[in-house]
Amino acid sequence: MAFVAPKETFSGKVFEVTIGTDKAISFGGENVLPFHSFEGTVPHRPVIAYEIQDVPPEDWPETVRSVYEGVSSDPVSWARFCEDKLNAKAIALRLIGTHPDRENKGPEEAKKVVSDVLSAIKVPLIILGSNHVEKDSEVLVAVAEAAKDRNCIIGKAQEGNYKTITAAAMAHNHKLIAMSELDINLSKQLNILITQMGFPKERLITDPMCSALGYGIEYTYSVMERIRLAALTQNDAVMQPPLLGDVGTYVWKVKETQASETELPSWGSLKERSITWEAVTAAAMLVAGAELLIMRHPEAVVAVERFIDELMQ
């Protein structure tokens, strides 16, 4: 029996998305399953954005908080540090301080932070709200305007607030993250609702909702795989935006990234353990289909970049 490689080609393809202006970067565009360059084209590597926030990261565990000591009290110096010292290819600014249960900062303050950060960096910016449905629709509308002409990604639009956020992203020419909760049908429905408002599907990014290793990652993994299969095999256009894995925020709240080695000797060194927890979560998201990741620890980012190197060449 002679071996014939059972290669598969697809009619569908993932949309290619370019963000930023000065140091613009593109991702997506492949017509095959993740890293299957042996049977199609994979024009871009996935992009990893460094996460920063508008308030000091007091809620981040020590291992990752200490990396940004001295810069994280101010979002501008934090962003510069990521761009200059860590060679970030993109930055994700989470406006967590606008959450009503946190500092409850207003849209004006958020706008200022966004403008300041944008004038300090050249790499593309992803602007995230605090994930509070009502507050986000106020805040993101304000910052979309402050960031106009910079080709940012705004997010996240959810079922409860997509109308205002979509309108703002559309008016100011940004890309938009559409987030639903771990269900392929809900994800598809939200993308349809957003495109029905006239928002071009080529400018969308789908967030099927991330989860950390050990805390439901298998759900995200399978939803991503199913979305990607629908995009390729059924050539379903609303399933074709690139996928986001918002990794850091889920990883750095689980016990494995916080418990000390004295408390749990059988888990080994906290530093390596927590960095690996973030890196493995990110690797799983990439293999399932994510083209854009948001991460926190530089050593995890470096390891994942090397992993991508090995997968691409």
Next chain:
Amino acid sequence: MALTGVEIFKLLPKTNCKKCGHPTCLAFAMKLAQRQASLDQCPDVSEEAKRILGEASAPPIRPVSFGSGDRTLKMGEEMVLFRHEKKFVNPAAFAVEIKDTESDDRINSVVEDVLSSEIERVGQKLRIDAILINNVSGEASRFEAVVKNVSEKAPNVPLIIATGNPEAAEATLKIVASRRPLLYGANKDNAEQMANIAKTYKVPLGVKADGLEALSSLTEKIKSLGVEDLVIDSGAMKAKDIIEHNTLIRRAALKKNFKPLGYPVINFCQREDKILEALIASLGVMKYSSIVVLSSVEKWKNLSLFTLRQNIYTDPQVPMQVEQKVYKIGEPRPESPLLITTNFSLTYFIVSGEIENSKVPSRLAVMDCEGLSVLTAWAAGKFTAAKIAQFIKESGIENEISHRELIIPGYVAILSGAIEEKLPGWKVTVGPKEANGIPAFLRQRMS
């Protein structure tokens, strides 16, 4: 690819003699196709038909195992490419490499790491599964000494004997064949000799070739020599090649019923950078490796790998669940606190772990919600006030405790009034939202 009823019918005697207990040969063929009958029920079937039917009904990826006793490692038998279609069957085994050129001290310390690698997570015991001993020295005598030492120090751990030297293979198998190690193995230059050794010592054989074409011809050749329990290595080392080769192997086996590649796969994932090694090993776990070879087994790295494997190999249709009952944590007395949660394994293990951490003896009532987490179960109408009240009443817990207070998860605080209504005489207390708040919460109540 299984045969259809009609295809099977063509191979039967077509006499309708009914000896198989079915009215006609066709009826019997239909039952065979649905795997509701077995071929030996027909006494008159030809040898030729037996051979064809036997081959067609064999699983597309051959089941192969190595090791012995309760630590036997099963591989192969996978039926799908994507885990949402159907549960992945046999979890990838993690093996650590020991080179026979390393010092005895280093070798002993790696064996020690393997022996102490076991941890429990969500009720499963997870560990480094096997040790691969690599004959890097090329010498038979040193290799033999290392194999002997490792096999004595780790008497139950499945072994992989890695040598291309037939002499070294025989020498070591004389010592450890009864443990059914995997002999890795055969290549284009030593295939006959290795196949003979595998046959003599009744061990599975690892087969390595450069690329999938060469690998297919080599497994066919070895099969024709009478060895069928194979584990295959396409030579893929880089992540790009691992994903390509493993995907093509799995597709060829499942979609084309291509037998020469229908075997479990071994991947070598060692890297200088240990975090990168964890990522390459993760790729193996996700993309169809049956054996993932590592260079070291630090506890922090194991934890991520064990967890990923557990996640990828869970049944996508049936969430992992625990039995519905009132669990005792510590040695609770009648006045000890009573908490309630759902029977999703992850939820149960996190919550019971935190109650343990609190050192406050307690009872945890775990309610059957079809394995859903607290909020998912609540949203799906399975963790409602009425159902909770009914469960508490029927559990008989009222006879065991001296108080009438139920602590509920903070995320379902909204249920507290309704539960009190449905459980007259009871007081409902809202606990913290996240389980990691439980120790402080319980301890504070004590003071």
